[in-house]
Amino acid sequence: MIIVSITGPSMPAALSQMAASRRYADMFELRLDLIERPKIDQLIAHSRRPIIATCRSVRQGGAFGGSKVLRSRTLEEAANLGAQYIDIEYDANSLVIKRHNDSSGPKVILSRHYVDSAPRDVRRLFWRMLETGADILKLAYYAHDAADIRYAIEFLRLAAREKRKAVAIAMGVAGEATRILYRKFGGWATFAAPESGKAAAQGQLTARTLRLLYRAHALSRSTKIFGVIGNPLGQSRGIFVHNPLFKTSQVDAVYCRFQVKDLSAFMRYVSSHLAGFSVTIPHKRAVMRFLDVIDKSSLAIGAVNTVVRRHEKLYGTNTDASGALDAIEEVTVICGKRMLVLGAGGAARAIAFAAKERGAEVYVANRTGRKAKRLASELGLRAVPLEEVQKVQYDVVVNATSVGMVPNPMNSLVPKNVLRGKIVFDAVYNPPLTRLLQDAKSVGATVIPGTRMYANQAALQFKLYTRTKVRKERIRRLVEKVGD
Numbered sequence: 146m147i148i149v150s151i152t153g154p155s156m157p158a159a160l161s162q163m164a165a166s167r168r169y170a171d172m173f174e175l176r177l178d179l180i181e182r183p184k185i186d187q188l189i190a191h192s193r194r195p196i197i198a199t200c201r202s203v204r205q206g207g208a209f210g211g212s213k214v215l216r217s218r219t220l221e222e223a224a225n226l227g228a229q230y231i232d233i234e235y236d237a238n239s240l241v242i243k244r245h246n247d248s249s250g251p252k253v254i255l256s257r258h259y260v261d262s263a264p265r266d267v268r269r270l271f272w273r274m275l276e277t278g279a280d281i282l283k284l285a286y287y288a289h290d291a292a293d294i295r296y297a298i299e300f301l302r303l304a305a306r307e308k309r310k311a312v313a314i315a316m317g318v319a320g321e322a323t324r325i326l327y328r329k330f331g332g333w334a335t336f337a338a339p340e341s342g343k344a345a346a347q348g349q350l351t352a353r354t355l356r357l358l359y360r361a362h363a364l365s366r367s368t369k370i371f372g373v374i375g376n377p378l379g380q381s382r383g384i385f386v387h388n389p390l391f392k393t394s395q396v397d398a399v400y401c402r403f404q405v406k407d408l409s410a411f412m413r414y415v416s417s418h419l420a421g422f423s424v425t426i427p428h429k430r431a432v433m434r435f436l437d438v439i440d441k442s443s444l445a446i447g448a449v450n451t452v453v454r455r456h457e458k459l460y461g462t463n464t465d466a467s468g469a470l471d472a473i474e475e476v477t478v479i480c481g482k483r484m485l486v487l488g489a490g491g492a493a494r495a496i497a498f499a500a501k502e503r504g505a506e507v508y509v510a511n512r513t514g515r516k517a518k519r520l521a522s523e524l525g526l527r528a529v530p531l532e533e534v535q536k537v538q539y540d541v542v543v544n545a546t547s548v549g550m551v552p553n554p555m556n557s558l559v560p561k562n563v564l565r566g567k568i569v570f571d572a573v574y575n576p577p578l579t580r581l582l583q584d585a586k587s588v589g590a591t592v593i594p595g596t597r598m599y600a601n602q603a604a605l606q607f608k609l610y611t612r613t614k615v616r617k618e619r620i621r622r623l624v625e626k627v628g629d
């Protein structure tokens with residue numbers, strides 16, 4: 146069930162939130178602590194969905210500063226007016242909980258919120274909450290890292306074992322997956338925002354996103370989980386590519402974002418739930434030590450961007466390299482060409498390695514010169530100082546640095562005169578037409594945007610994840626649509 150939290154703050158705003166999100170909502174939660182002078186009867190009459198009445202205290206992350214008695218009275222009023230569920234906080238008087246449990250009135254959701262941390266002992270908490278006899282048990286806490294979602298998974302596992310309805314949500318960006326995967330882990334429902342910018346809690350997704358992008362309502366225990374791990378993940382487009390592809394290819398899978406700071410903790414506590422994942426900055430190299438098998442090219446590149454689980458073994462590979470080179474080879478044959486690669490990070494390593502493999506003469510230049518020298522000596526390439534790139538003639542110029550990426554899209558490392566008549570490829574895909582590519586176009590060069598590389602590498606990943614082929618044009622359209 147997708148429950149939409151109605152937050153107001155005014156009555157007209159609350160009513161319009163209901164109207165805007167009704168088609169995506171199975172139920173509404175009235176946040177009576179956030180709506181000013183709520184007219185509960187009007188809200189219920191307008192809802193056309195079952196109602197949860199909630200009056201969250203300041204201590205539990207809400208805005209209600211009154212006494213417990215007043216809070217209880219507000220909920221009683223909502224119950225009398227027809228709310229089907231009332232949210233009672235864990236610290237409420239046990240007699241109040243018992244009275245509501247015993248009554249034939251609304252069902253009780255017993256909730257426990259940790260505003261800025263995870264529960265210290267999730268099992269103990271679960272058993273204590275269970276003892277109250279409440280109909281539905283709800284845990285919400287703050288996740289600082291994706292590894293923290295394990296507490297929500299554990300809470301739901303215990304509830305399923307005891308055949309109890311439960312909700313477990315990790316708030317914050319790092320907990321996002323728990324809002325999507327509730328059905329996968331046996332949860333009763335998830336909570337969603339009515340519109341963007343109207344979230345009742347940190348990291349809350351809109352009901353529309355949950356339903357249309359993630360199809361959260363249609364996932365089940367057998368759904369395979371994929372995702373991207375990295376930090377930060379703001380630029381990541383994988384969710385907008387893989388989820389629509391799963392849908393059209395009728396693959397029972399979902400792709401989520403996992404904001405991972407502590408890679409060891411994630412691999413230990415969460416990765417076993419995933420059937421595969423993409424790896425981005427800063428974990429492409431570090432992830433290698435957790436894998437069972439790594440292919441030869443990825444070992445030589447020294448970075449893995451794709452991990453798949455096969456028969457309980459983790460296989461690592463790198464789709465960046467062929468993603469980029471295939472994009473360039475759509476316009477020219479690489480063998481025998483002179484190529485300048487700007488950068489000495491993960492993408493530059495992958496591209497330079499693959500270009501040499503395909504017969505190019507590769508030059509590398511980087512802001513930190515010693516890194517370019519090291520890369521050149523490791524892979525058998527030539528290093529040139531960044532200030533001297535004009536001195537050599539190239540056929541292909543590749544930007545594999547983050548220069549030109551939002552929020553600084555007007556930056557470029559290469560003077561226009563170096564680009565005249567060349568083939569210019571930019572690995573940066575946000576924006577799709579970077580300053581470098583604009584300059585290149587203006588002097589008659591052939592340009593290849595980073596979205597091409599992204600689409601190629603995503604197509605390879607999708608095939609590895611699902612053993613299903615998709616047309617590159619379809620992926621390209623999805624990638625370019627995100628940039629609109």
Ligand code: NAP
Pocket residue numbers: 426465468487488489490491492493511512513516545546547548550558572573574595596598599600602
């Ligand atoms: P990385 O490992 O962090 O390397 C970053 C590179 O950018 C380094 O060479 C760094 O130079 C250079 N750099 C950063 N800021 C700079 C500045 N202000 N001036 C000059 N050089 C600067 O990152 P990565 O994984 O290689 O990614 C690089 C870019 O490729 C990113 O924009 C990423 O989004 C893009 N990418 C695209 C795709 C795709 O599918 N299209 C796939 C992978 C990556 P120093 O060594 O001096 O720090």
